[in-house]
Amino acid sequence: MVKEITVSIFRYDPESDKHPSYQTYSVPSKERMLVGDVLEYIHENLDGSLAYRWECRMRLCGGCTILINGKPGLICREQAEPSMTLEPLPFLPIVRDLVVDRKSLLDKIYSVPPLTRQKSPVRLPEPIAHEVILGLRVPRQCVQCLACVAVCPATEVLTADLFLPPKLIQIAGFAIDDRDTVDRVQESEESNLFDCACCHACEEVCPHEINISEKVITALRNKTYEHGIGRGGRYIKAFYDTLQAKGKVNASGILLRSQGYLRAIMKAPQGIRLIARGKFVSPFGKPIPDIEDIRTIIGPTEQEK
């Protein structure tokens, strides 16, 4: 007996439907069947009106991302499961069924032009260090499939106008290129670099397994810290200073160091509630007894790679 895949698909045509609905299909299962194969079978054999994108079929165009059982993935990469619900990506206007209008987000990502801005004229030959090339490979794997955007908690609350992981991936690619002349630190600060919640959700769904938290967020934050600018740079410095002073960290110490006495005083009502519940840690408290050990191993001389 041929095994079957049961697939429930989001259907909606904004021009004719009042509401979206879900339609269920049964598709004969084949070995190593991709989600894209399932959709193609439906389109060719069961329902030619189903709309979906499947372009390069080799994980490079980034256009075919949908939600597969609630998780974003490329239909040319993800294996079909016996029971599936397929839905369009969130946050975007629906053109029809699984097809969304990606232009609004792509325009924002491409506001960082995909070119190294060099001094002109470029002097040839143009030496590029091996480690720069290795570093550049990471962000250039991004195909703007928007899977990370669909799961990002910062994008969810800030809207894509303010926080877009693929935009930061683009910026990170240029920030490590010695030839580039744009102020990428400023650019990443303006792209709300420090609103990343460090949750790693983006990495879990990235089809090219880009280590976004380390190679993009931490790398860019490091440049911001080294330039000592912006709220993010001040925050990291305050954390480091608190750790060097006490050997451990506490919110009041970081708040005082990064935002100053005035802002810290504005938090006093919250502080009083915390004191009442024995949850307040004074920024002026004693360091840990082995503080000198901590200072020794995190001092500036220990920073060499």
Next chain:
Amino acid sequence: MKYAYYPGCAAKGSTPEADFTTRLVAQTLGIELLELQNSGCCGAKEIRVVSRRLDLNLNARILSLAQGLGLDILTICNTCLLNLNQANNQLKAEPETLQKVNKSLSKIGLSYDGSTNVKHLLHVLLTDLGLDRLKQSVKTPLTGLKVAPFYGCHIVRPVKDLGFDVAKTESLEALVRTLHAHPVEYPGRTKCCGFYVLMPNEAAASGMIAHRLEEALKADADCIVTPCPLCHVALDMFQEQALGKVGIRRTIPVLHLPQLVGLALGISEKNLQFSRHLVRVNILGK
């Protein structure tokens, strides 16, 4: 069962009840905890921004202190768990890096050989103690209590660094069932609480906190349980203002994992220190 206990900064500062109840629960279950005194901070997500090497030094120091005791580490903080595991994996995989880090550690009379394992309290309860033994210790079954399991990010992702997929295996749900409570299904269980955005952008963090709380409230949960003190800070300490901003007047208590376990073990409400929470814990008798 004996562990080198590393509670982390949050449990020694903003959420002392997490540290206190972990000790009580461990004592009740026969788990011996030897605290790593003066172990300091793991560097969280911030020190690696200054320099990856400093982050490795801090974590290698903690791993080395446990190695000196010949014990595996038990932590109750998700970020400490991830940081220690990431550092441990890197130090084991890169002998050159380990050599450099040991050069730093030698200045304070320590060295690390890569032999320490790092576990979270949740792992210890699930695998080392085992849910069967935990079940036998339940004195006050939490029958009828609807619990929203909130994992927090750094015990779930990246799986390759943690080596154990707690979310896919529904471990927190299994633990809740062991205590005779009912784990509710809701979309936020492995999403982010926004803790790491609180300091740089409180408004954005507040939005994330509100989303997570709303998801649990919609699922009609009586309380949230989390294995991470940082999630507790976000979801309890900032709950009132986060929900207030989105016009929700209901609240939902947030319990630390050891508090929920302690409740089922028959530890008194006073000893579970619910009075330290900012959101009133009104689940008793449910």
